[in-house]
Amino acid sequence: MPGQARHKRRPPEEPPVPDLILHHYDLSPFAEKVRLAFGLKGLAWRSVDIPVWPPRPDTVPLTAGYRRVPVLQVGADVYCDTLLILREVDRRFSSPGLFPGGSRALAAGLSSWWDVGTFLPAAKLVTSIIGDHLPEAFLEDRIAFMGEDFSRSASLKELPRNRQRVAAQMTALSEMLGDGRRFLLGDAPSAADLTAYHTLWFVRKNGGAEAEALLPFAPLLPWMERIAALGHGTRADMAPAEALEVARSAEPEPVGAFADDASGLEAGAAVSILSDGGNDPIRGTLAHADADEIVIRHEGPRTGAVHVHFPRLGYSAVAA
Numbered sequence: 001m002p003g004q005a006r007h008k009r010r011p012p013e014e015p016p017v018p019d020l021i022l023h024h025y026d027l028s029p030f031a032e033k034v035r036l037a038f039g040l041k042g043l044a045w046r047s048v049d050i051p052v053w054p055p056r057p058d059t060v061p062l063t064a065g066y067r068r069v070p071v072l073q074v075g076a077d078v079y080c081d082t083l084l085i086l087r088e089v090d091r092r093f094s095s096p097g098l099f100p101g102g103s104r105a106l107a108a109g110l111s112s113w114w115d116v117g118t119f120l121p122a123a124k125l126v127t128s129i130i131g132d133h134l135p136e137a138f139l140e141d142r143i144a145f146m147g148e149d150f151s152r153s154a155s156l157k158e159l160p161r162n163r164q165r166v167a168a169q170m171t172a173l174s175e176m177l178g179d180g181r182r183f184l185l186g187d188a189p190s191a192a193d194l195t196a197y198h199t200l201w202f203v204r205k206n207g208g209a210e211a212e213a214l215l216p217f218a219p220l221l222p223w224m225e226r227i228a229a230l231g232h233g234t235r236a237d238m239a240p241a242e243a244l245e246v247a248r249s250a251e252p253e254p255v256g257a258f259a260d261d262a263s264g265l266e267a268g269a270a271v272s273i274l275s276d277g278g279n280d281p282i283r284g285t286l287a288h289a290d291a292d293e294i295v296i297r298h299e300g301p302r303t304g305a306v307h308v309h310f311p312r313l314g315y316s317a318v319a320a
């Protein structure tokens with residue numbers, strides 16, 4: 001109509017999809033588990049490279065004291081532990097699924113068995129080969145944090161035992177793949193594969209031919225190659241300061257109400273998170289807890305308020 005302002009009708013705007021930001025270092029086997037999940041799903045993600053040992057001044061503000069690697073950040077939400085990170089990635093990007101045939105709990109069980117059974121023995125098997133080349137600062141840090149001596153001489157003393165431990169796990173894995181299936185749960189790759197693969201990836205990458213000669217790799221190699229072929233999706237670097245700014249300019253996503261939590265605690269309580277796998281001093285305010293996760297609120301000048309999420313399996317909330 002003449003004289004009347006004409007309004008263009010715009011299509012309703014889609015909210016922008018927030019970046020998946022992985023805080024990690026290339027050498028980390030647990031991070032490899034997550035990078036491969038990005039590959040399996042063909043996702044684009046941002047990579048924040050963190051030092052292999054502290055100080056980590058640009059990561060600490062995000063994690064409320066959790067120190068393990070990797071962590072996943074989405075806006076002002078931070079997800080700790082690969083058990084929860086894989087679930088969260090699958091919740092946000094469901095296809096192709098990481099947990100085919102309702103295998104989420106099965107993958108969690110396999111993860112506990114595999115990670116606990118192989119991570120330390122596999123790491124020490126590798127350091128019995130390359131331990132002389134590790135920086136003194138790294139060795140000191142890991143003794144203080146894990147009570148473990150990764151020097152070559154100390155690792156060599158434990159080699160006979162660690163070789164048996166990793167070999168036993170690998171034999172079990174070969175048996176699971178023994179009927180010629182392509183992946184652990186059938187034709188499609190899943191979280192179960194990624195969790196059983198990452199420590200073996202670490203051993204081959206760092207221990208090379210010497211490590212391969214110590215362990216029954218041969219029957220597993222075709223399966224390992226299929227997993228490596230998933231790739232890492234599309235990775236683009238992000239500066240640590242930019243990731244902190246992303247958190248500062250976002251609000252944590254809403255959480256549901258909760259009641260009758262197994263912890264006996266209420267929302268708003270000051271809590272510590274105890275991890276079955278370490279003694280990090282993790283503190284915050286309880287924001288939410290359900291069957292799958294515990295969420296604490298943490299605030300700091302460089303991030304504003306963030307929600308830090310932990311899986312329920314392996315983590316407990318207690319009054320601080």
Ligand SMILES: N[C@@H](CCC(=O)N[C@@H](CS)C(=O)NCC(=O)O)C(=O)O
Nearest residue numbers: 028029030067068069070081082083
């Ligand atoms: N249960 C954790 C374990 C993660 C873990 O132990 N990561 C290693 C690196 S691969 C770590 O944090 N090492 C000590 C460090 O980097 O400070 C998970 O599944 O994410």
